[in-house]
Amino acid sequence: MDLKIRKHAETYIIDVNGEMDLYNSYKLKELVMKMLEKKVEQFVINMENVDYIDSSGIGALIYICSTIKKMNLKLIISNIHGSVKKVIELTKLMGYFPIAGTVEEAIQKIATP
């Protein structure tokens, strides 16, 4: 898994590339925690290039999501598709995660409170 950060106005977009599994999901968690320390307030996690996720990956997303919710900050997960979507549906978490179809949509959602 490979993580890249870009910035759109005040929103930081994290592009996740590759598989999210037991051996690397912690990286995303660590990165977001680091960004929170640096007072980043608006996040988009772009899952466009993630084709596989295991329960550790879902765990990382849950952790990130709930931490950000607790701090009253904004997060949207975008481009969930394929088997990743299936796993999230199966675990009945579609309602739990704030989701958008595309990064643009996510940015718009964050911008309009």
Place this chain on the structure above:
Amino acid sequence: MPDFILYVINNSLWAKGLAALVLLVYLQRLATKPDVPVLSQFRSMAFVLLLTDLALLFLPTYSVFPILQGFGLLFFYHRVLAVYSADGKLPAWFWVLSVPVLVVTVLTPILGWPWFVGFLGPVVLLGMWFAFSQKLYAISEFNTEGAGVIQASRRNLIQGMILLHGTALILVPWGGYLNPFVQMVLFPLVDLVHTWTLSFWERFADAQKNRHLTTLEKNLGSLFEFMVAIGNAISEKLEMDKVMDFVVKSAVKATNADGGAIFLLDEFEDVLRVKAVEGDFPPPYQVPPKVKLKIASLTEYFQSTPIPLDKTIVGECAMTRKSIFIHDTRDDARMSQNAQLDQIYIASIILTPLLQGNKVFGVLAVVSRRGNYLFNADHYSQIQTFADYTSLTINSLFTYLELLEKQEMEREVGIAAEIQGQLLPSKLPQVSSISLAAYSLPAKGVSGDYYDVINIRRGQILLAVCDVAGKGIPASLVMVMIRTIIHLVAHQPGMTVGRILDVVNWGIAGKVSLDRFATLALLSYDFASKRLEYSNAAHHPLLIFRAADKSFETLDTEGIPIGLEKKTKYNQINTVLQPADIVVLYTDGIIEAMNDQGSQYTLEALQKVILAHHEFPPEKLKRAIIEDMNGFVGKAKQHDDQTFLLMKVDG
């Protein structure tokens, strides 16, 4: 005696011949030396002197030889200077002037041009030597390495040359270069001046070579020390901070600097932060006037202020990925404030990027705060070698850390596997009216799956299948917690599967890290009433094979995974089973088992095997399922645990 020999003996040029002899000896000495660029220039110069001198000895009336010698020497002096300083290059007008002057000089006796054409040679040569002396006098220890030798010798050289060509100019009406006084006194004199200058410069070339060697040795020495220090740091404890400290300390020591610092790039804010400081390192940029006054606040300001990539020389160094060497801050506009203010005074600074692959991750810098101690090219190359090695070390350290982490994880997984082995029921309960079978295969040594079969009370049994996110000890502990709670509460009167899930969730949520969530499915079955109750926390739906019409049915309830929200309530769904009905609880690993073409086993395939072998007792059906699934998967490696539980109502 032939006239020719008499002419040579009586010639006024005998002194010149002696000078040539000195040159010859000098040349001989040079020939024994190794081939160094500067020395080969010296050799060429000595050759020019010797050849033109000899030519003049035998053909004394051709003034073209002294002029040719003049140009030839100038040519090689330029080339020697070019070895030391970028300004030494031969100017383009050298050829524009020298070639026509030579042509005119050669043609003058033939075409019978007037005597004053003879002025041309000395005038041009005198002009060229003036221009060259400008270059020699522009050299200082600040812009040229080893300027001392040139500074010590340039006066004699220039004076000698001006004396020669100036006198020749004055004496043009009396023969110019061919005047006996010039030939007898001046030429031998300047030949000696050249020889002296050359041997003077040569000594320096030798010394420089030796100095370069000792610098290399010193460099290697400090690198070696550094490697040992890093090695110790690694064996003690792998700490990046410690390594950074070592790097700065060693860099300062190796260059005898007053201070050194490492700035690390903040990955997503595009700023550099001070990471490690050694000695006295003032901010190498303009600071706000308020901060400047007090040393304490200055230090605090420097340590706490991030440097944007597009600002200051530190940012410039990281952004351009190029080293910056400012020999003297007075000569550089970027350092104007540092050159003037005492509190932040920096005399000389070297900055070099630290690279991981071709990505910058930081900047290493050393400063001198002594006006009389300026860094030179040796220090510069030393710091660069150093940064190279640092980058390499830090790269391998990163890799090593990653490897360690992975190893640690694997070790942990081993311990977890042991814990887990004790969690699963070693034997399924033997009860009348139903038969059971269970299968569980961990993917990578340890499972995130857990299943259980519990006799709740007489005539009632509880089946559980659970999948905990992640692996290793934390996941195993979550499993232990879930198992403990289930075992504790399942016997309580009035407990239903939905209630049990509520309690398990209430007990787990907030106690464990959120990314250790679990999916859990519970079913209870009452033998007498054949009533089945099912409740599901985001696990796979329950699969029921109805023997009566050989059909499949799925049961599911709403509910998010265990451990996310304390207040979650789980509901349950009921059904009544008939004899020979089969109930299947399974994890992802079963229906998502993958073959090497990347296709999945699927629920449909599972149903097909069950349908085909539904008359088997569960233990036999289990083997049929495993066989069918393994047949589909082939040799493909599985990356998810596979678990299923079968329960068949006796018919």
